[in-house]
Amino acid sequence: MSSAVQNITQPRSRIVGGSPAPPGSWPWLVNLQLDGGLMCGGVLVDSSWVVTAAHCFSYWTAVVGEFDITKTDPDEQVLKVNRIIPHPKFNPKTFNNDIALVELTSPVVLSEHVTPVCLPSGMEPPTGSPCLVAGWGSLYEDGPSADVVMEAKVPLLPQSTCKSALGKELVTNTMLCAGYLSGGIDSCQGDSGGPLIYQDRISGRFQLHGITSWGDGCGEKGKPGVYTRVSAFSDWIQIPGANGKSMYLTQL
Numbered sequence: 001m002s003s004a005v006q007n008i009t010q011p012r013s014r015i016v017g018g019s020p021a022p023p024g025s026w027p028w029l030v031n032l033q034l035d036g037g038l039m040c041g042g043v044l045v046d047s048s049w050v051v052t053a054a055h056c057f058s059y060w061t062a063v064v065g066e067f068d069i070t071k072t073d074p075d076e077q078v079l080k081v082n083r084i085i086p087h088p089k090f091n092p093k094t095f096n097n098d099i100a101l102v103e104l105t106s107p108v109v110l111s112e113h114v115t116p117v118c119l120p121s122g123m124e125p126p127t128g129s130p131c132l133v134a135g136w137g138s139l140y141e142d143g144p145s146a147d148v149v150m151e152a153k154v155p156l157l158p159q160s161t162c163k164s165a166l167g168k169e170l171v172t173n174t175m176l177c178a179g180y181l182s183g184g185i186d187s188c189q190g191d192s193g194g195p196l197i198y199q200d201r202i203s204g205r206f207q208l209h210g211i212t213s214w215g216d217g218c219g220e221k222g223k224p225g226v227y228t229r230v231s232a233f234s235d236w237i238q239i240p241g242a243n244g245k246s247m248y249l250t251q252l
Contacts, residue, residue: 015135016219017185018152023067024075026134026149028117028208031063032056032102032193038069038145041135041194043208044116047107051237052193053211053228054086054100062104065114069136070147075113079104087236096172098213098228100193101237117195117208120231124176124209125198127158131178132197133212133225137190145190152185154178154196156209157224165222166215174232176210179224187225188218196227 030042030050040056050062065075086100108114125131134151155178162177171177178196179186187194196210210227217223230237 015133015137015146015150015152015186015191016188018133018150020146021067021134021149021151023073023148024113026151026195027065027111027113027115028206029066029134029149029195031066031069031136033061033063036061038136038190040190040192041212042102043193043195043211044108044114045119045208045237046116047110048104050102050104051208051211051230052100052102053098053213054090055092055095055098055213056100056193060084060102062102064108065111066149068148075111077108077114079106079108081105087233094170094172095175095214095226097174097233099211099230099233099237117197118205119234119237120207120209124231125156127156129156129198130154131156131209132199133178133187133191133194134197135187135191135194135212137188152187154180154185154187154225156198157181162224162226165224166226171226174229175213175226176229177224177226178210181222181224183219183221183223186215186219187212188215 028044032040032042042050042052060081062079064077067073082103082105087097089097136146157177163171191212194212197206198209213228215225
């Protein structure tokens, strides 16, 4: 693998150029922790299942309902991780197939501030559609991490633009790009595994279309963020149904 690939495919750890999110506005956002410290984001897709990036972890707990990491929030629940299922074809060098499922040891207690997100069904949002990213990552390059959830709005970019900006050999069909070519607003390292959310204009539902994965720097001009394309893995993402059989999460 070339040094260019090594330099570009860096895990994402920050929301750059974002603003504090209203408390409870990201009820599906999960704080994945290693020994009590933030390591990655995740997305609640069922009461016992979290989707995140495969490159994220080893020894983890999952904290749902969290807003301010400096204190215990009223809706906060800390759950141990039962098992981690990275995609069998995940490539840690190229970040291809960068998706994993996390099963919790017990179901979360669902509430207004703790609820699963909808998974994509049907067509993807058109190019230019506004999406939202969120996390607790650093506020700027090599800066301190945020105490509260930060959010930012980024538009979906054409695949051709993404390939031109970052390299056609690096951006695969299981990835998508979002952000501003002018720079300034982006996800970055630590926000890895967190959501790229689109609100459907007709139903009003918030849908998970991307998982924060990698990029070349953070908020740099001409370098949009890269996200795992969730719809590409709809046949792989599945959980045990109530009848003991597997059912696709996209059917929930």
